[in-house]
Amino acid sequence: MRKSFSLIEVIIFISILSMFLVSAATIVTVMLQQNTLQINKLKARHYTNQLMEWVREEKNTNWLTFVNHASNNVYCFQNEEPSWGATVTTGSDCPFLNAFYQRYIIFTTTGSGAYAQVQAVIKTDWQEVGNSYSTSIHTLFSQWQE
Amino acid sequence: MARMKNKSFTLVELLVSVFIVALILPPVFAIFFSMMRQQIVLTSYSDILKQGENIHVNLKHLIEDRSILITDSGFTANVCPLITSPTPTPASTLYAIDTEGAPIKLYQEVASPNRIASDSASKTYFLTSASVFVNNLKFTCFKINDKNPTIVKVSYAVKKSAFYKDISLQYFYTFHTKAQ
Numbered sequence: 001m002r003k004s005f006s007l008i009e010v011i012i013f014i015s016i017l018s019m020f021l022v023s024a025a026t027i028v029t030v031m032l033q034q035n036t037l038q039i040n041k042l043k044a045r046h047y048t049n050q051l052m053e054w055v056r057e058e059k060n061t062n063w064l065t066f067v068n069h070a071s072n073n074v075y076c077f078q079n080e081e082p083s084w085g086a087t088v089t090t091g092s093d094c095p096f097l098n099a100f101y102q103r104y105i106i107f108t109t110t111g112s113g114a115y116a117q118v119q120a121v122i123k124t125d126w127q128e129v130g131n132s133y134s135t136s137i138h139t140l141f142s143q144w145q146e
Numbered sequence: 147m148a149r150m151k152n153k154s155f156t157l158v159e160l161l162v163s164v165f166i167v168a169l170i171l172p173p174v175f176a177i178f179f180s181m182m183r184q185q186i187v188l189t190s191y192s193d194i195l196k197q198g199e200n201i202h203v204n205l206k207h208l209i210e211d212r213s214i215l216i217t218d219s220g221f222t223a224n225v226c227p228l229i230t231s232p233t234p235t236p237a238s239t240l241y242a243i244d245t246e247g248a249p250i251k252l253y254q255e256v257a258s259p260n261r262i263a264s265d266s267a268s269k270t271y272f273l274t275s276a277s278v279f280v281n282n283l284k285f286t287c288f289k290i291n292d293k294n295p296t297i298v299k300v301s302y303a304v305k306k307s308a309f310y311k312d313i314s315l316q317y318f319y320t321f322h323t324k325a326q
Contacts, residue, residue, distance in 0.1 A: 028177050035184040042191045046198075046315055053202075057320035061297060062290065080316045081301065 033129060040100075044124040044135045047080075047103050051122050052137050054082040055105065063114065063143050070107040070118045070141075077103045091123055101126045117142045183309045190308035191315075197278045198304045198317050201262060204273040208250060208264060209298050209321040213242035216287045216296055216323065221249040226287035226296045233299065236284035240298070245324065254283040254302075262302070279305040281314070295322040 005013075059066045069075070073087045076094035088094055091104040106121040118141040125134045155163075216226050219241055227234060239253040244266070251265040255272065260279040264271045274280050286299040298321045305314035 028181065031181060032184060035181070035188055039184070039188050039191055042188070042195060043315070046195055050318060053319060057322075060322060061294075061320070081318045 037128060037133070040126060040128060041133070041135065044101060044126060044133070047097065047101060048122055048124045048135045048137055050080075051077055051082050051103060051105065051124075052139070055120060055122065056141075059118075059141050066141070067109065067113065067116045067118060070120070071109045073107050075105050075107070077105070091125060097124075114143055186309045187311075187313060190306045190313055194278055194304045194306050194313070194315050197275055198315060201274055201280070201302065201304070202317065202319055204262075204264075205252070205300055205319065206321060208252065209240075209242070209300075209323060211324060212244040213250060213298075213323050214245055215243040216298065217241045217243060217249075226289055226298075228289045228292070233286050234288055236286045236299075236301070238283060238285070240285040240287075240300075242323075252285070254280060260305075274304075277306070281305055295324070297322055 058069075069084055074089065074091060076085055076088055076091075077083075078085070078095040078097045080097070088104070091102055091106065094102040094104045097103050102125045104123055106123070108119040110117050110119075120139050120141060121136055122139070123134055123136040125132065127133070215224055217223060218225050219239070221241055221243060225241075239251060242250045242252075244250050248267055249265075252273075253263055253265075255261045255263040255270075260281060261276065262273040262280050262283060264273055281303040283302045284300070287296055289296050299319070300321065301316065301318045303314045303316050305312055307313075
Protein backbone atom coordinates (compact mmCIF):
# COMPACT_ATOMS: atom_id res chain seq x y z
CA MET A 1 0.00 0.00 0.00
CA ARG A 2 1.39 3.41 -1.01
CA LYS A 3 1.65 5.83 1.90
CA SER A 4 0.21 9.31 1.12
CA PHE A 5 -0.44 12.55 3.08
CA SER A 6 -3.72 12.88 4.91
CA LEU A 7 -6.01 15.90 4.37
CA ILE A 8 -5.15 17.26 7.82
CA GLU A 9 -1.43 17.11 7.07
CA VAL A 10 -1.89 18.93 3.76
CA ILE A 11 -4.07 21.64 5.39
CA ILE A 12 -1.55 22.17 8.20
CA PHE A 13 1.30 22.41 5.69
CA ILE A 14 -0.59 24.90 3.51
CA SER A 15 -1.57 26.97 6.57
CA ILE A 16 2.03 27.21 7.79
CA LEU A 17 3.25 28.04 4.27
CA SER A 18 0.54 30.71 3.86
CA MET A 19 1.40 32.34 7.19
CA PHE A 20 5.05 32.48 6.15
CA LEU A 21 4.25 33.91 2.71
CA VAL A 22 1.80 36.53 4.06
CA SER A 23 4.38 37.65 6.68
CA ALA A 24 7.11 37.83 4.03
CA ALA A 25 4.85 39.83 1.69
CA THR A 26 3.94 42.27 4.50
CA ILE A 27 7.57 42.78 5.44
CA VAL A 28 8.56 43.36 1.82
CA THR A 29 5.70 45.86 1.28
CA VAL A 30 6.64 47.81 4.42
CA MET A 31 10.31 47.82 3.40
CA LEU A 32 9.46 49.14 -0.07
CA GLN A 33 7.25 51.87 1.44
CA GLN A 34 9.95 52.84 3.93
CA ASN A 35 12.58 53.07 1.19
CA THR A 36 10.31 55.27 -0.91
CA LEU A 37 9.62 57.43 2.15
CA GLN A 38 13.36 57.78 2.82
CA ILE A 39 14.00 58.85 -0.79
CA ASN A 40 11.21 61.43 -0.62
CA LYS A 41 12.51 62.68 2.76
CA LEU A 42 15.99 63.18 1.30
CA LYS A 43 14.55 65.19 -1.60
CA ALA A 44 12.31 67.22 0.72
CA ARG A 45 15.28 68.05 2.95
CA HIS A 46 17.22 69.14 -0.12
CA TYR A 47 14.40 71.48 -1.21
CA THR A 48 14.08 72.89 2.33
CA ASN A 49 17.83 73.47 2.66
CA GLN A 50 17.98 75.12 -0.77
CA LEU A 51 15.23 77.52 0.24
CA MET A 52 16.95 78.24 3.55
CA GLU A 53 20.18 79.15 1.73
CA TRP A 54 18.28 81.33 -0.73
CA VAL A 55 16.32 83.24 1.93
CA ARG A 56 19.51 83.82 3.94
CA GLU A 57 21.17 85.36 0.89
CA GLU A 58 18.06 87.48 0.23
CA LYS A 59 18.41 88.80 3.75
CA ASN A 60 22.14 89.48 3.21
CA THR A 61 21.52 91.22 -0.15
CA ASN A 62 19.10 93.87 1.11
CA TRP A 63 17.62 93.81 4.59
CA LEU A 64 14.84 96.35 4.03
CA THR A 65 13.61 94.69 0.83
CA PHE A 66 13.68 91.37 2.67
CA VAL A 67 11.64 92.77 5.58
CA ASN A 68 9.08 94.23 3.15
CA HIS A 69 8.65 90.81 1.55
CA ALA A 70 8.59 88.96 4.83
CA SER A 71 5.97 90.94 6.74
CA ASN A 72 3.60 88.28 8.10
CA ASN A 73 3.15 86.45 4.82
CA VAL A 74 3.10 82.88 3.59
CA TYR A 75 5.10 82.54 0.34
CA CYS A 76 4.95 79.54 -1.99
CA PHE A 77 8.05 78.31 -3.83
CA GLN A 78 6.82 75.91 -6.47
CA ASN A 79 9.85 76.28 -8.77
CA GLU A 80 13.15 74.57 -8.05
CA GLU A 81 14.94 77.92 -8.35
CA PRO A 82 13.45 80.01 -5.53
CA SER A 83 12.06 83.47 -6.23
CA TRP A 84 9.51 85.69 -4.50
CA GLY A 85 6.09 84.76 -5.83
CA ALA A 86 2.47 85.05 -4.76
CA THR A 87 1.38 84.89 -1.14
CA VAL A 88 -1.29 82.50 0.15
CA THR A 89 -3.28 82.08 3.35
CA THR A 90 -1.91 78.66 4.30
CA GLY A 91 0.80 76.40 2.91
CA SER A 92 -1.77 73.83 1.79
CA ASP A 93 -2.92 76.37 -0.87
CA CYS A 94 0.51 76.34 -2.52
CA PRO A 95 1.03 74.92 -6.03
CA PHE A 96 3.03 71.70 -6.19
CA LEU A 97 6.77 71.53 -6.75
CA ASN A 98 7.54 68.69 -9.20
CA ALA A 99 3.85 67.68 -8.87
CA PHE A 100 4.54 66.24 -5.41
CA TYR A 101 5.85 68.69 -2.80
CA GLN A 102 4.41 71.90 -1.39
CA ARG A 103 7.26 74.21 -0.38
CA TYR A 104 6.59 77.45 1.46
CA ILE A 105 7.80 79.90 4.12
CA ILE A 106 5.68 81.27 6.95
CA PHE A 107 7.05 84.67 7.99
CA THR A 108 6.22 86.36 11.27
CA THR A 109 7.68 89.83 11.67
CA THR A 110 8.01 91.92 14.81
CA GLY A 111 9.21 95.51 14.73
CA SER A 112 9.94 97.32 11.51
CA GLY A 113 12.72 98.58 9.26
CA ALA A 114 16.28 98.17 10.48
CA TYR A 115 15.12 96.91 13.89
CA ALA A 116 12.70 94.27 12.65
CA GLN A 117 13.00 90.61 13.57
CA VAL A 118 11.74 88.07 11.10
CA GLN A 119 10.85 84.57 12.20
CA ALA A 120 10.75 82.13 9.30
CA VAL A 121 9.40 78.59 9.21
CA ILE A 122 10.58 76.95 6.00
CA LYS A 123 8.52 73.87 5.19
CA THR A 124 8.26 71.20 2.53
CA ASP A 125 5.11 69.04 2.80
CA TRP A 126 4.05 65.99 0.87
CA GLN A 127 1.52 63.19 1.03
CA GLU A 128 2.31 59.54 0.65
CA VAL A 129 0.22 56.38 1.11
CA GLY A 130 -2.54 58.44 2.73
CA ASN A 131 -0.19 60.04 5.27
CA SER A 132 1.10 63.61 5.44
CA TYR A 133 4.80 64.26 5.91
CA SER A 134 6.79 67.44 6.41
CA THR A 135 10.35 68.69 6.82
CA SER A 136 10.90 72.11 8.32
CA ILE A 137 13.55 74.58 9.45
CA HIS A 138 12.76 77.29 12.02
CA THR A 139 15.01 80.32 12.02
CA LEU A 140 15.09 83.95 13.13
CA PHE A 141 16.55 86.76 11.05
CA SER A 142 17.60 90.20 12.18
CA GLN A 143 19.95 92.72 10.66
CA TRP A 144 22.74 91.75 13.00
CA GLN A 145 22.35 88.04 13.49
CA GLU A 146 20.35 85.01 12.36
CA MET B 147 13.37 -3.37 -7.85
CA ALA B 148 9.61 -3.01 -8.40
CA ARG B 149 9.22 -1.28 -5.04
CA MET B 150 12.02 1.18 -5.92
CA LYS B 151 10.26 2.17 -9.18
CA ASN B 152 7.02 2.94 -7.28
CA LYS B 153 8.85 5.48 -5.08
CA SER B 154 10.03 7.77 -7.93
CA PHE B 155 8.12 10.87 -9.20
CA THR B 156 5.85 10.54 -12.19
CA LEU B 157 6.19 12.88 -15.18
CA VAL B 158 2.92 14.63 -14.25
CA GLU B 159 4.14 15.28 -10.70
CA LEU B 160 7.37 16.76 -12.03
CA LEU B 161 5.55 18.93 -14.56
CA VAL B 162 3.19 20.24 -11.87
CA SER B 163 6.16 21.02 -9.58
CA VAL B 164 8.04 22.85 -12.34
CA PHE B 165 4.87 24.79 -13.25
CA ILE B 166 4.36 25.91 -9.62
CA VAL B 167 8.02 26.97 -9.31
CA ALA B 168 7.73 28.84 -12.62
CA LEU B 169 4.69 30.70 -11.23
CA ILE B 170 6.35 31.66 -7.94
CA LEU B 171 9.87 32.63 -9.05
CA PRO B 172 9.14 35.65 -11.35
CA PRO B 173 7.27 37.69 -8.68
CA VAL B 174 9.93 36.80 -6.11
CA PHE B 175 12.68 38.04 -8.45
CA ALA B 176 10.64 41.15 -9.34
CA ILE B 177 10.29 42.03 -5.64
CA PHE B 178 13.97 41.35 -5.06
CA PHE B 179 15.04 43.59 -7.94
CA SER B 180 12.67 46.42 -6.98
CA MET B 181 14.07 46.35 -3.43
CA MET B 182 17.61 46.35 -4.78
CA ARG B 183 16.78 49.21 -7.15
CA GLN B 184 15.27 51.30 -4.36
CA GLN B 185 18.34 50.76 -2.18
CA ILE B 186 20.60 51.87 -5.04
CA VAL B 187 18.44 54.95 -5.71
CA LEU B 188 18.49 55.82 -1.98
CA THR B 189 22.28 55.47 -1.81
CA SER B 190 22.63 57.52 -5.02
CA TYR B 191 20.52 60.37 -3.62
CA SER B 192 22.66 60.37 -0.47
CA ASP B 193 25.78 60.57 -2.61
CA ILE B 194 24.32 63.36 -4.75
CA LEU B 195 23.39 65.37 -1.63
CA LYS B 196 26.86 64.86 -0.17
CA GLN B 197 28.60 65.88 -3.40
CA GLY B 198 26.19 68.78 -4.01
CA GLU B 199 26.93 70.19 -0.56
CA ASN B 200 30.64 69.65 -1.12
CA ILE B 201 30.49 71.69 -4.34
CA HIS B 202 28.64 74.44 -2.44
CA VAL B 203 31.35 74.61 0.23
CA ASN B 204 34.11 74.71 -2.41
CA LEU B 205 32.37 77.41 -4.48
CA LYS B 206 31.62 79.45 -1.36
CA HIS B 207 35.29 79.37 -0.40
CA LEU B 208 36.48 80.33 -3.88
CA ILE B 209 33.89 83.06 -4.54
CA GLU B 210 33.17 84.53 -1.09
CA ASP B 211 36.52 84.09 0.65
CA ARG B 212 39.01 84.41 -2.21
CA SER B 213 37.51 86.34 -5.13
CA ILE B 214 37.67 90.12 -5.07
CA LEU B 215 36.80 90.87 -8.72
CA ILE B 216 34.75 88.97 -11.31
CA THR B 217 36.32 89.61 -14.71
CA ASP B 218 36.22 88.77 -18.40
CA SER B 219 38.27 85.90 -19.85
CA GLY B 220 41.34 88.16 -20.06
CA PHE B 221 41.18 88.81 -16.28
CA THR B 222 41.11 92.57 -16.86
CA ALA B 223 37.63 94.18 -16.98
CA ASN B 224 34.86 93.86 -14.39
CA VAL B 225 31.97 92.10 -16.14
CA CYS B 226 29.28 92.38 -13.48
CA PRO B 227 26.75 95.08 -14.43
CA LEU B 228 25.04 97.42 -12.00
CA ILE B 229 21.44 96.23 -12.12
CA THR B 230 18.59 94.89 -10.05
CA SER B 231 16.56 93.04 -12.67
CA PRO B 232 16.55 91.19 -14.95
CA THR B 233 19.67 89.20 -14.14
CA PRO B 234 22.26 88.98 -16.94
CA THR B 235 22.56 85.97 -19.25
CA PRO B 236 24.28 83.12 -17.40
CA ALA B 237 27.78 82.05 -18.47
CA SER B 238 29.32 78.61 -18.14
CA THR B 239 32.69 79.92 -16.91
CA LEU B 240 33.57 82.33 -14.12
CA TYR B 241 36.79 84.34 -14.26
CA ALA B 242 37.96 86.10 -11.12
CA ILE B 243 40.93 87.72 -9.47
CA ASP B 244 41.70 86.41 -6.00
CA THR B 245 42.86 88.23 -2.88
CA GLU B 246 46.51 87.75 -3.89
CA GLY B 247 45.93 89.14 -7.39
CA ALA B 248 46.10 85.72 -9.06
CA PRO B 249 43.54 84.63 -11.69
CA ILE B 250 40.91 81.98 -10.92
CA LYS B 251 38.85 80.18 -13.54
CA LEU B 252 35.83 78.08 -12.59
CA TYR B 253 34.29 75.90 -15.27
CA GLN B 254 32.66 72.59 -16.02
CA GLU B 255 35.13 69.93 -17.08
CA VAL B 256 33.36 68.05 -19.85
CA ALA B 257 36.12 65.65 -20.79
CA SER B 258 36.57 63.83 -17.53
CA PRO B 259 33.58 63.51 -16.91
CA ASN B 260 31.36 66.50 -16.20
CA ARG B 261 33.18 67.74 -13.14
CA ILE B 262 33.65 71.29 -11.91
CA ALA B 263 37.27 72.37 -12.26
CA SER B 264 39.18 75.34 -10.96
CA ASP B 265 42.30 76.68 -12.68
CA SER B 266 44.49 78.62 -10.33
CA ALA B 267 48.20 79.42 -10.74
CA SER B 268 48.48 77.17 -13.83
CA LYS B 269 47.13 74.16 -11.95
CA THR B 270 43.76 72.48 -12.37
CA TYR B 271 41.86 71.35 -9.31
CA PHE B 272 38.68 69.32 -9.49
CA LEU B 273 35.98 70.48 -7.10
CA THR B 274 33.81 67.39 -7.46
CA SER B 275 34.24 63.67 -7.16
CA ALA B 276 34.08 61.47 -10.27
CA SER B 277 31.31 59.43 -8.60
CA VAL B 278 28.73 61.97 -9.82
CA PHE B 279 28.20 64.07 -12.94
CA VAL B 280 27.75 67.83 -12.80
CA ASN B 281 25.57 69.38 -15.50
CA ASN B 282 24.34 72.83 -16.45
CA LEU B 283 26.88 74.81 -14.45
CA LYS B 284 25.91 78.47 -14.85
CA PHE B 285 27.25 81.68 -13.34
CA THR B 286 25.59 85.09 -13.24
CA CYS B 287 26.98 88.18 -11.54
CA PHE B 288 25.67 91.69 -10.92
CA LYS B 289 25.71 94.52 -8.38
CA ILE B 290 22.69 96.24 -6.91
CA ASN B 291 24.69 99.38 -6.08
CA ASP B 292 28.27 100.59 -5.86
CA LYS B 293 28.48 100.17 -2.09
CA ASN B 294 27.53 96.51 -1.87
CA PRO B 295 29.65 93.48 -2.81
CA THR B 296 29.14 91.79 -6.17
CA ILE B 297 26.42 89.13 -6.16
CA VAL B 298 27.26 85.86 -7.93
CA LYS B 299 24.47 83.41 -8.65
CA VAL B 300 25.48 79.82 -9.37
CA SER B 301 23.32 76.95 -10.51
CA TYR B 302 24.22 73.36 -11.29
CA ALA B 303 22.73 69.89 -11.41
CA VAL B 304 24.32 66.86 -9.78
CA LYS B 305 23.47 63.64 -11.57
CA LYS B 306 24.11 59.97 -10.99
CA SER B 307 23.12 56.84 -12.81
CA ALA B 308 21.22 54.42 -10.60
CA PHE B 309 20.12 51.06 -11.94
CA TYR B 310 19.67 52.14 -15.58
CA LYS B 311 17.96 55.38 -14.54
CA ASP B 312 19.49 58.85 -14.19
CA ILE B 313 18.59 60.72 -11.03
CA SER B 314 19.58 64.32 -10.38
CA LEU B 315 19.08 67.28 -8.07
CA GLN B 316 19.26 70.96 -8.97
CA TYR B 317 21.25 73.42 -6.88
CA PHE B 318 20.87 77.21 -6.80
CA TYR B 319 23.13 79.40 -4.68
CA THR B 320 23.86 83.09 -4.25
CA PHE B 321 27.26 84.30 -3.12
CA HIS B 322 28.64 87.73 -2.23
CA THR B 323 32.24 88.41 -3.17
CA LYS B 324 34.71 89.58 -0.56
CA ALA B 325 35.27 93.05 -2.01
CA GLN B 326 32.89 95.54 -3.59
